Amino acid sequence: MAPPDREPAARVPLYARVKEAIVERIASGQIGPGGRLPSEHELMAEFGVSRMTAHRALRELSAAGLVARVQGRGSFAAPPRPRLEWLEIRDISDEIVASGHRHRVRVLAQEATRARADQALAFGLRPGARIFHATLLHYEDDVPVQIEDRLVSPRFAPDFLEQDFTKETVAAYLLRLGPATETEHVVYATTPSPEIRALLEIGRDEEQACLVVLRRTWSGGLPATQTEFIHPGARYALGTRSSMGDRPDGPAAP
Amino acid sequence: MAPPDREPAARVPLYARVKEAIVERIASGQIGPGGRLPSEHELMAEFGVSRMTAHRALRELSAAGLVARVQGRGSFAAPPRPRLEWLEIRDISDEIVASGHRHRVRVLAQEATRARADQALAFGLRPGARIFHATLLHYEDDVPVQIEDRLVSPRFAPDFLEQDFTKETVAAYLLRLGPATETEHVVYATTPSPEIRALLEIGRDEEQACLVVLRRTWSGGLPATQTEFIHPGARYALGTRSSMGDRPDGPAAP
DNA sequence: AAGTGGTCTAGACCACACC
DNA sequence: GTGTGGTCTAGACCACTTC
Structure with a gap:
């Protein structure tokens, strides 16, 4: 009753594939800042996944700050608000x-x-x-x-x-x-x-x-x-590099 | 079939209560670094929640870096490995x-x-x-x-x-x-x-x-x-302050 | 009323680690 | 084999927003 892998494709979890697809639409500009994202039900239909899976994809993107979600209204692409950047401090x-x-x-x-x-x-x-x-x-x-x-x-x-x-x-x-x-x-x-x-x-x-x-x-x-x-100063620097999608959590913007 | 709130208590989601309980045990030292955490099944029994809910609590703590999870072995308190610290850079x-x-x-x-x-x-x-x-x-x-x-x-x-x-x-x-x-x-x-x-x-x-x-x-x-x-140098400094549990994501340590 | 997200359950299959 | 975590589903109740 739970077909865990409808395609014998690469072993990438479904929620991760949904996340990737959404990130791709945002990164490519197809959904511009503030633009509306598919609802959970639409993602269910589009990717053939359950609502829990669609929800997890959107929730994790929300935690990562790429997506803003508002109950009763919908999900939106990262608002055009300055993102915080983070500098790593290691031993x-x-x-x-x-x-x-x-x-x-x-x-x-x-x-x-x-x-x-x-x-x-x-x-x-x-x-x-x-x-x-x-x-x-x-x-x-x-x-x-x-x-x-x-x-x-x-x-x-x-x-x-x-x-x-x-x-x-x-x-x-x-x-x-x-x-x-x-x-x-x-x-x-x-x-x-x-x-x-x-x-x-x-x-x-x-x-x-x-x-x-x-x-x-x-x-x-x-x-x-x-x-x-x-x-x-001449022999040491703090540095970091980050890519869209692997950023640390930020406050989920409204 | 889904009693969403067995107690008319404060409106705190169940997964959040489970998270709080675990954080409390780690922060109080009751579970020292590297110590073993309850398994998902044990959390189900202890808190009377479903496995998905117990899993979500542990997964989010893992993403926050407070808990390390290893498939087949179990969940453990933050390992005694240097945690990454993060410096915020703002406009x-x-x-x-x-x-x-x-x-x-x-x-x-x-x-x-x-x-x-x-x-x-x-x-x-x-x-x-x-x-x-x-x-x-x-x-x-x-x-x-x-x-x-x-x-x-x-x-x-x-x-x-x-x-x-x-x-x-x-x-x-x-x-x-x-x-x-x-x-x-x-x-x-x-x-x-x-x-x-x-x-x-x-x-x-x-x-x-x-x-x-x-x-x-x-x-x-x-x-x-x-x-x-x-x-x-005398008029400007970068600074940040973080508390256990609200840290940005780090690589979940093994 | 309809649509949205927020949460929760019961059960399932899988991969992996340990005995 | 047993126990662990990793994932996924189908369905449910709820709160909120919009029409």
């Missing part, structure tokens, strides 16, 4: 290894310190409270490409000082303790101090600007970590 | 207006030029071919915060020179012509030239580094635009 060691290079890390500091007033505020502690700190320098083929400067809440990672971060990434260790429930990223450019320049081996004549990624995480509502990733 | 005028400030733009250039060798290569044209160029300077409350330097393919936007970009954003105009099918972003830090410094009104003593977002777009396989957004 530096992954990136280096994935690009076929050699990754090495030096642990410059791994200690307990007293929280300064601003740090205490950020972590919800009293000034002078004990907090963990670590500074790591990441090399790609012996060229320094990132300074990782971390503050970690002792509440979140009590055994932080006992870890060997040349064996396991700090990020991997922290993830092992429990996933962050909230994450904040800020990216900006800055002119490095002489100390930073020395660590990153930035010559006097070399491009001096640095790219900084500031990451703050929370776990279960409590601040867990705060990290500055500092990169030499 | 500068939107950002300024959304934050309650005043946006103004000056058109510094809007012309047809001859493509340099590298530009011709990027656009798939012969060197010296006609190409459109525009430079805009964006102000937030009369303080310059972005230089927008664009190259646009005449094939994609034949009437580019006739537009009034003080009335309509370049991005909005281009979107009107047709959505980009592919987009590439690269973010890096750089030390600005004296010309750039002058335009952005960066003083001699001021922080000099600039944040550059390079965006390239394609439409239907052909290069459409290439843009450099240059920001003073």
Whole structure:
């Protein structure tokens, strides 16, 4: 009673074929922005699928932001509203290894310190409270490409000082303790101090600007970590590339 | 035969309740990273829902990256693998207006030029071919915060020179012509030239580094635009914040 | 009233993993 | 073989919009 594959064609799920067909009509301009899409019943007739299958195709396109659906009215092609774009932030060691290079890390500091007033505020502690700190320098083929400067809440990672971060990434260790429930990223450019320049081996004549990624995480509502990733501007860039249809979820536009 | 609401409770769909329950177990640590989740049949029994409903809950959590599913084995809590993080890139005028400030733009250039060798290569044209160029300077409350330097393919936007970009954003105009099918972003830090410094009104003593977002777009396989957004490092940052469960799609980890 | 999307069910066939 | 997830169907009830 359920013919799962009416054609011995390629093993592409029906809902995926329906999605492809709709994306094709939008991408080719055949349905312009704001234009009306076939209703679920029309898709049932056109592709010979059940309503659940037609519905799934439209629902997933809606989640992907390519299609807007309004109950009682119909489905429409992506509205002419600026789409959000997304920049991927990955772990530096992954990136280096994935690009076929050699990754090495030096642990410059791994200690307990007293929280300064601003740090205490950020972590919800009293000034002078004990907090963990670590500074790591990441090399790609012996060229320094990132300074990782971390503050970690002792509440979140009590055994932080006992870890060997040349064996396991700090990020991997922290993830092992429990996933962050909230994450904040800020990216900006800055002119490095002489100390930073020395660590990153930035010559006097070399491009001096640095790219900084500031990451703050929370776990279960409590601040867990705060990290500055500092990169030499001339040797590092964040990048991403996306195609229509494989974009991350965006707010389904009205 | 289909009791749609066995309890007159709040109007929350069943699949959403199942999702919430699972997220709760993961976020509370009750199911630690890599831990096993109830199977679809177990969820059916526990929540009294059909298999389709249990499946939808798990499928959406899988798309959100919180759950990994493996055919034949089962469903598991977010694996202890570095999650991808995402940085949002938005239109500068939107950002300024959304934050309650005043946006103004000056058109510094809007012309047809001859493509340099590298530009011709990027656009798939012969060197010296006609190409459109525009430079805009964006102000937030009369303080310059972005230089927008664009190259646009005449094939994609034949009437580019006739537009009034003080009335309509370049991005909005281009979107009107047709959505980009592919987009590439690269973010890096750089030390600005004296010309750039002058335009952005960066003083001699001021922080000099600039944040550059390079965006390239394609439409239907052909290069459409290439843009450099240059920001003073001290006055601009990219930022984002995300919570567990509302993250964009990532590759469902094995 | 008719059409639309939003949800839900019961049952089915399949591919895959593990024992 | 048993259990898992992946897909699909036919039909149902509901809320909403439009006529």
